[in-house]
Amino acid sequence: MTMKLLTTNTSSNASASAFTSSIDSTYKVYVFKFYDINAATDGVQFTFQGSTDGGSNYNTAITSTYFASYHYEGDSDADMGYDGGQDLAQGTGYQPLCNDVGNDADQSEAGVLYIFAPSSTTFAKNFIVKSNQCGAGDYTQEQFAAGYFNTTSAINAVNFKMSSGNFDGTIKMYGVA
Amino acid sequence: MPLGANKAAIMGVAGVSKADVVLLATNNITSAVSASAFTSGITSTYGEYIFKFYGMHPATDDVYFEFNVSIDGGSNYNVTKTTTFFQGQNAESGSEGGVAYKNGDDLAQGTGYVRLATNLGNDADQQCAGELHLFNPASTTFVKHFYSRAVTPHSANYANDAFIGGYANTTSAVNAISFQMSSGNIDVGKIKMWGVK
Numbered sequence: 001m002t003m004k005l006l007t008t009n010t011s012s013n014a015s016a017s018a019f020t021s022s023i024d025s026t027y028k029v030y031v032f033k034f035y036d037i038n039a040a041t042d043g044v045q046f047t048f049q050g051s052t053d054g055g056s057n058y059n060t061a062i063t064s065t066y067f068a069s070y071h072y073e074g075d076s077d078a079d080m081g082y083d084g085g086q087d088l089a090q091g092t093g094y095q096p097l098c099n100d101v102g103n104d105a106d107q108s109e110a111g112v113l114y115i116f117a118p119s120s121t122t123f124a125k126n127f128i129v130k131s132n133q134c135g136a137g138d139y140t141q142e143q144f145a146a147g148y149f150n151t152t153s154a155i156n157a158v159n160f161k162m163s164s165g166n167f168d169g170t171i172k173m174y175g176v177a
Numbered sequence: 178m179p180l181g182a183n184k185a186a187i188m189g190v191a192g193v194s195k196a197d198v199v200l201l202a203t204n205n206i207t208s209a210v211s212a213s214a215f216t217s218g219i220t221s222t223y224g225e226y227i228f229k230f231y232g233m234h235p236a237t238d239d240v241y242f243e244f245n246v247s248i249d250g251g252s253n254y255n256v257t258k259t260t261t262f263f264q265g266q267n268a269e270s271g272s273e274g275g276v277a278y279k280n281g282d283d284l285a286q287g288t289g290y291v292r293l294a295t296n297l298g299n300d301a302d303q304q305c306a307g308e309l310h311l312f313n314p315a316s317t318t319f320v321k322h323f324y325s326r327a328v329t330p331h332s333a334n335y336a337n338d339a340f341i342g343g344y345a346n347t348t349s350a351v352n353a354i355s356f357q358m359s360s361g362n363i364d365v366g367k368i369k370m371w372g373v374k
Contacts, residue, residue: 142342
């Protein structure tokens, strides 16, 4: 098995970063690595959604889980727990990869999204997210999201964006044979 | 859905150095050392570096396995970091199972070493294993994010599953990393460094 780099999207002050080709039956797993993601707006979510029509619409039903651990630079608070505000229950909106991201010049997000067998026309499409971010209030937060696109149509495009405002950053898509 | 059989390909373990995940260096520790450092190969060539460690056996009982990073090629390992640490555990007896945040094992703008695993036992059959991901260490604009997961037999004979995340709070490029036990030597172990294109 090998992991092959398929596409690199380098964004500068972009409203979204879409992958609208190469997501097909060639690979069983698609891996999206993102780093140096810097939001233009403070305190927003970095999110993604999948499309079943090549990117014309990003509104696939998702059910997901989301939990996180966090720790403030000033050591004022630290904890972990489930965050019911970041999950979806058959929602068609965007799934957060990171929440409450900071937009200072040196603040960023990094992580990985795995999507399993997106071209299946039999099963729902599972995904797993792991990420780390600089929180808007100067804290570190590690996030764990997982869920599925609840559709038997093939997912053939994926889009990333902030919940509000633009962003800079690098997102790479790999295929795992 | 667990990663299952795909994990090897995704995470880049031995034997998967083809294509865009490249094995860069292996530190094979066969006799006791105080630390295991990678002082070359951490550059802008790769956007992500993955460190796989396994068979990490401490010379001293009940210590921490930990790492720090350097911005001067390994002369100093004292970069400011803020981190999280939570852990699942279960005793061999079946008691004490649970998951919780551990305040004493994180850092808040600390310059000391980041704990990857705590309370390692040093019985002959005990060892720590896991992986650490470090993102774009060569950036001179942003902080450097990392996260890790490690499993350890606790010195009191229970399983620990440790999750850490955080960032090196510097805009200088990170160009070296060192692993050590909090006290005593690393008896034996193996650490591999991979680059992800």
